[in-house]
Amino acid sequence: MKRRRLIYLVRDVLDTQVLDRKKRAIGKVDGIGLELRDGAPPRVAYFESDAVTAWRRFGRRSGRWAARMASRWRGPGHPYRFPWLRVRELDIDMEIDVDVERTPAFDFERWLREHVVRYLPGGRR
């Protein structure tokens, strides 16, 4: 670390594009989880990339609606959370040390690929 840099969680982190280690888009930072500890200052426990979290921030009703939609098709592992430790770079985008194909954030993408795109012409290439 060459110099200290001050970042603001809401201004600089929330809604930032999250990329995996090959710079593929995972999603955005939809929520930030803080951990309150006895006798110690709070700290950032995890970041969350999850559509339901995002829609909850928009409004109560849209949050409920998103949760209902999501419960129909998505598997375990939601909401998708990752700790600071995974963050490799934070500039305009946030790069994290994972393979997007293995994250639950890609569930919908995978589902579309396997259930829809595959059956369309040219969809298997």
Added chain:
Amino acid sequence: MKRFLGIALGIVTSIGGFLDAGSIATSSQAGAAFGYSLLWALALGTVCVIFLVEMSGRFAIASQHTITDAIRKRFGFPALVVPFALTMLVNLLVLASELGGVCVALELATGIGFQLWAIPVAIALWLLLWVATFDVVEEGTALLGLVTLCFVVAAWKLGAEPAELARALVTPSLPPDERAHYLFLAVSIVGATIAPYLFLFYSSGAIEDDWDKSYLTPNRLIAAGGMLFGALISMAVLVVAALTLKPEGIHVESYEQAALMLLPAFGRWGFWLFIVSLAVACFGAALELSLASAYAMAQTFGWNWGENLRPRKAARFSMAYTVFIALAALIVLTGLNPMKLTLFSMAITAVILPLTAMPFLILMNDRTYMGSHVNSRFSNIVVALIVLVAAVLAIVSIPLEIIGSR
């Protein structure tokens, strides 16, 4: 030399985005109803769109981000939802207008009703996006779009008066009667000229083509040259309509009537030139619009996107335009008069323009994204003023038009 070719190509490409159902419908109706007198609206819209397109290219170059992506991060997802939803809704109406334009062209050519063409045209559009790369889409529409130069040739053959044109371009006027319709058309022309999808598409395109800092000057030339080139053709449509349809007292209510405008210049061939121009311009715009909407969707939600990726690699992105095209085809199937649909879509575009243009202007002044390439005060004022004036005029004139057209 390669750079020069790139600039030339960029300029030609812009026609694909510029001349569409919106420009043809608004310009031909304006010319037929009010002669040259609405040319100022076209000039105003063109000035604004040159600034906006240059900015969106500069934004992509300086920040390596697209506009939607940056708006989400800067203002937060909750703030983006409503403008995003409205933009998508208007994009859908405009896409239906473009599809409708292609279908009407096919109806004029074959005599088979335009609704029957909705599904075949939608499938052709989808298939092209599904298999082609970004450059094929961009350059293909550009080259085919050159056929629309026939309007310029027609305007020249019919002997348009340059002095008179120049005067109408710079002097806004209000006719003694039919003022409400006049204002509505003025607003529609501005909406057709400054379509938000145009600059959203342009910034995504700059990212898809990996523009770096060396593109700052070409970007300026492409924005100005391309938009002026496009505007020249829109202007020619208006002028030809003014010279041929107005004297005959033809009020353009549908594309069938507009199709007559090239007859005096080219005879029987004029009819076919109009049909081909309409089909090509609308199809090209439909391609760009479908892509622009899918880009906006992916960038709002943080999905992986790119026309150069195989659909398998960007399933959500590819499905976004698939669904979008299907919905637009459904609107065409309802059998609404495509020209009326187009005019209204353009006027509504002017209403929602500030929702995308104003946050974009704020970003253009943000040094975190732009570094030393922030906007000058002059360009801020030009764009803000035109966009806000157009929106206010639109809000006033749309109800008047609806009452008046009963």
